[in-house]
Amino acid sequence: MRENQEPTTQASQALAPVAVRAHGLTDIGMVRKINQDYLAVDRERGLFVVADGMGGHAAGDEASTTAVEAIMRLLVHDEHLPPHLASPLEEGAQVIIEAVIQAMEGANREIMQKASDNPDFEGMGTTAIVSVHRDNALFFGHIGDSRAYILRGHTFQQLTEDHSVVAQLVAAGAITPAEARIHPYRNVITRCLGMYQDIQVDTFYILLEPGDRVLLCTDGLTGVVPDQDIAQAIFQEPEPEKACRTLIDMANERGGADNITALLLYCE
Numbered sequence: 302m303r304e305n306q307e308p309t310t311q312a313s314q315a316l317a318p319v320a321v322r323a324h325g326l327t328d329i330g331m332v333r334k335i336n337q338d339y340l341a342v343d344r345e346r347g348l349f350v351v352a353d354g355m356g357g358h359a360a361g362d363e364a365s366t367t368a369v370e371a372i373m374r375l376l377v378h379d380e381h382l383p384p385h386l387a388s389p390l391e392e393g394a395q396v397i398i399e400a401v402i403q404a405m406e407g408a409n410r411e412i413m414q415k416a417s418d419n420p421d422f423e424g425m426g427t428t429a430i431v432s433v434h435r436d437n438a439l440f441f442g443h444i445g446d447s448r449a450y451i452l453r454g455h456t457f458q459q460l461t462e463d464h465s466v467v468a469q470l471v472a473a474g475a476i477t478p479a480e481a482r483i484h485p486y487r488n489v490i491t492r493c494l495g496m497y498q499d500i501q502v503d504t505f506y507i508l509l510e511p512g513d514r515v516l517l518c519t520d521g522l523t524g525v526v527p528d529q530d531i532a533q534a535i536f537q538e539p540e541p542e543k544a545c546r547t548l549i550d551m552a553n554e555r556g557g558a559d560n561i562t563a564l565l566l567y568c569e
């Protein structure tokens with residue numbers, strides 16, 4: 302999370318668990334021949350993953366699929382990942398964050414192994430955004446330029462920082478966010494799974510409040526649909542499944558140049 306954006310990361314008194322309704326949808330878009338995005342939704346275990354693969358031929362597809370499946374498998378079988386938050390919160394949170402990092406590192410190793418075993422997969426990589434829901438908290442691990450947002454009341458806020466060249470240029474004041482959207486390097490990411498042996502994952506958590514709506518998505522959505530339009534669509538639609546559909550339709554109406562993925566968590 303960026304330093305100037307801290308909705309509710311402070312340690313808090315034990316709050317009642319917040320139930321979540323979740324739905325995820327991915328779409329090939331209007332231009333691409335294959336969908337290199339991939340996602341997983343495990344409502345029962347509170348595990349959610351979105352990945353956006355890159356690489357020629359079937360490689361990007363292979364990278365995102367491998368990442369999502371590895372992360373889900375490693376989290377499901379991680380005996381250190383507890384079904385509920387332990388207290389105190391900071392210690393309970395650390396255990397879950399550690400499990401998320403381990404799963405993402407494991408996925409990175411699997412992608413690199415596949416790439417070294419098969420010349421067709423050389424150079425493949427993928428973004429990944431992982432979310433774990435436990436009681437009244439949502440934990441995140443993130444690498445690349447797929448994003449998490451939260452809609453709380455009327456405030457729509459990006460929770461993740463893009464690991465991309467244009468995000469660095471915006472942060473340095475060299476270009477504006479509007480210029481970033483059409484910049485020739487807009488698709489160049491600085492971190493992903495499958496690039497190096499050692500990965501640097503951003504992690505954070507938020508405490509949920511009833512009514513919160515959290516979006517995980519790929520740049521096929523955020524690259525063409527302005528944040529305010531995304532926020533309005535989520536605000537207006539009471540069903541996460543229909544809201545996912547609406548977001549994908551909005552991206553396709555704007556050309557659908559890339560694959561599009563939207564995963565929504567609605568807090569009761």
Ligand code: CA
Binds near residue numbers: 519
């Ligand atoms: Ca993409």
